[in-house]
Amino acid sequence: xxxxxxxxxxxxxxxxxxxxxxxxxxxxxxxxxxxxxxxxxxxxxxxxxxxxxxxxxxxxxxxxxxxxxxxxxxxxxxxxxxxxxxxxxxxxxxxxxxxxxxxxxxxxxxxxxxxxxxxxxxxxxxxxxxxxxxxxxxxxxxxxxxxxxxxxxxxxxxxxxxxxxxxxxxxxxxxxxxxxxxxxxxxxxxxxxxxxxxxxxxxxxxxxxxxxxxxxxxxxxxxxxxxxxxxxxxxxxxxxxxxxxxxxxxxxxxxxxxxxxxxxxxxxxxxxxxxxxxxxxxxxxxxxxxxxxxxxxxxxxxxxxxxxxxxxxxxxxxxxxxxxxxxxxxxxxxxxxxxxxxxxxxxxxxxxxxxxxxxxxxxxxxxxxxxxxxxxxxxxxxxxxxxxxxxxxxxxxxxxxxx
Amino acid sequence: xxxxxxxxxxxxxxxxxxxxxxxxxxxxxxxxxxxxxxxxxxxxxxxxxxxxxxxxxxxxxxxxxxxxxxxxxxxxxxxxxxxxxxx
Ligand SMILES: Cc1cc2nc3c(=O)[nH]c(=O)nc-3n(C[C@H](O)[C@H](O)[C@H](O)COP(=O)(O)OP(=O)(O)OC[C@H]3O[C@@H](n4cnc5c(N)ncnc54)[C@H](O)[C@@H]3O)c2cc1C
Numbered sequence: 001x002x003x004x005x006x007x008x009x010x011x012x013x014x015x016x017x018x019x020x021x022x023x024x025x026x027x028x029x030x031x032x033x034x035x036x037x038x039x040x041x042x043x044x045x046x047x048x049x050x051x052x053x054x055x056x057x058x059x060x061x062x063x064x065x066x067x068x069x070x071x072x073x074x075x076x077x078x079x080x081x082x083x084x085x086x087x088x089x090x091x092x093x094x095x096x097x098x099x100x101x102x103x104x105x106x107x108x109x110x111x112x113x114x115x116x117x118x119x120x121x122x123x124x125x126x127x128x129x130x131x132x133x134x135x136x137x138x139x140x141x142x143x144x145x146x147x148x149x150x151x152x153x154x155x156x157x158x159x160x161x162x163x164x165x166x167x168x169x170x171x172x173x174x175x176x177x178x179x180x181x182x183x184x185x186x187x188x189x190x191x192x193x194x195x196x197x198x199x200x201x202x203x204x205x206x207x208x209x210x211x212x213x214x215x216x217x218x219x220x221x222x223x224x225x226x227x228x229x230x231x232x233x234x235x236x237x238x239x240x241x242x243x244x245x246x247x248x249x250x251x252x253x254x255x256x257x258x259x260x261x262x263x264x265x266x267x268x269x270x271x272x273x274x275x276x277x278x279x280x281x282x283x284x285x286x287x288x289x290x291x292x293x294x295x296x297x298x299x300x301x302x303x304x305x306x307x308x309x310x311x312x313x314x315x316x317x318x319x320x321x322x323x324x325x326x327x328x329x330x331x332x333x334x335x336x337x338x339x340x341x342x343x344x345x346x347x348x349x350x351x352x353x354x355x356x357x358x359x360x361x362x363x364x365x366x367x368x369x370x371x372x373x374x375x376x377x378x379x380x381x382x383x384x385x386x387x388x389x390x391x392x393x394x395x396x397x398x399x400x401x402x403x
Numbered sequence: 404x405x406x407x408x409x410x411x412x413x414x415x416x417x418x419x420x421x422x423x424x425x426x427x428x429x430x431x432x433x434x435x436x437x438x439x440x441x442x443x444x445x446x447x448x449x450x451x452x453x454x455x456x457x458x459x460x461x462x463x464x465x466x467x468x469x470x471x472x473x474x475x476x477x478x479x480x481x482x483x484x485x486x487x488x489x490x
Contacts, residue, residue: 209450334443
């Protein structure tokens with residue numbers, strides 16, 4: 001049986017940061033990812049901006065919020081995409097990112113670490129507790145095997161460990177999960193896409209929906225510029241059955257992805273026919289994964305709440321900083337923001353990443369211990385990189401301390 | 404002559420459809436973009452306004468100024484011919 005010091009399950013933003021951190025601290029680390037490449041939502045679902053990387057005070061020049069991996073990845077992304085500063089969007093700084101570059105950058109950084117092994121195309125399907133740590137069942141191309149570790153970091157976004165071992169470690173499911181979305185890239189888009197471009201696009205789409213030329217669901221569409229000039233991303237927020245939406249129901253999940261792609265496809269056809277900037281636009285390149293904003297979360301020693309964030313609360317044992325406003329996307333009304341009371345960061349304490357009764361288990365990213373409202377802030381990729389890094393530190397320290 | 408659409412009627416629509424959220428009550432001249440009117444909310448606002456007031460807002464005419472306040476929206480709506488009976 002393969003034996004590692006630390007296993008990181010889930011290779012999204014949080015998992016990449018956790019694995020790099022643990023490996024750099026000297027722990028023999030294994031990163032397990034179901035998809036064919038790293039990046040999670042930031043590559044497989046084509047989420048294309050890094051939020052939460054910067055200090056929330058936009059009256060001052062932009063500054064990195066969490067040192068270490070979040071800054072390292074942010075700097076690499078800026079360099080490789082030719083950006084010299086983040087974009088100022090209203091009351092926040094954001095960095096445009098390329099999903100392909102994010103995946104290749106993560107793979108490169110991981111390959112440089114001699115004590116880190118990455119396995120893609122491998123699903124984590126079972127969990128056992130042993131005297132010295134944990135054993136995980138893995139499935140790869142129909143074959144099962146078991147690996148053991150002393151510390152386990154769950155960065156699957158869905159609290160897989162809790163669901164496999166003890167549902168009592170899960171937080172109760174909120175009445176309504178944040179909406180999922182489908183993203184695609186559009187290339188060879190002409191025109192200068194400034195503020196008035198976006199306004200007139202909104203007016204055209206609203207008009208087309210009113211005329212019955214586009215489905216009602218097209219009202220959930222948002223466009224964003226990519227890091228390359230003639231490329232755009234189109235994101236369609238989906239109702240997905242409202243309160244019935246369950247991202248962990250494979251059939252429901254697949255149906256929503258299909259529905260999202262169909263909306264984007266009809267949107268593309270309509271744009272090609274009606275908008276001069278899209279006359280030469282080839283068919284959309286769809287993300288392979290549905291964008292899931294909320295799955296299930298752990299209930300840890302501390303439950304981070306919306307009020308903790310809004311009041312910029314700090315903790316003696318904080319391990320990362322949050323700075324993104326709570327961006328709640330619950331219904332067709334679009335996002336509702338709850339900003340922090342002051343333009344200052346809030347702390348995320350170590351207790352959000354562990355449970356006393358599960359020693360050697362850590363969790364980070366969008367399945368850490370935060371309530372529904374706080375998750376609307378801490379789920380962004382910049383913050384996931386920071387909490388992943390913190391979990392990597394906690395896990396390697398755990399391994400170093402335990403006999 | 405159809406009755407002119409007032410800024411108050413637009414405000415009522417904004418509230419009724421919960422297009423934007425604001426800590427202070429919205430007034431005829433409140434900057435809607437500052438209250439979080441983004442492209443998603445704007446699309447819903449345009450569809451709702453066309454439906455409620457029976458006018459068609461020409462997409463080519465849109466500008467930030469025309470949507471920035473309830474008063475500006477009322478003016479823009481009033482400049483359009485009545486197309487279908489208001490619902
Ligand atoms: C539509 C949409 C728009 C968003 N917009 C932004 C934005 O603009 N800016 C921003 O910063 N954030 C945005 N987010 C949020 C952000 O993308 C995610 O919350 C973030 O990527 C979560 O990172 P993570 O590492 O916790 O999880 P994920 O990125 O979800 O990574 C989890 C990984 O675990 C793997 N995995 C899951 N289960 C298993 C298993 N059993 N075995 C093996 N591997 C497994 C998955 O394949 C995945 O790669 C958006 C999200 C969505 C859905």
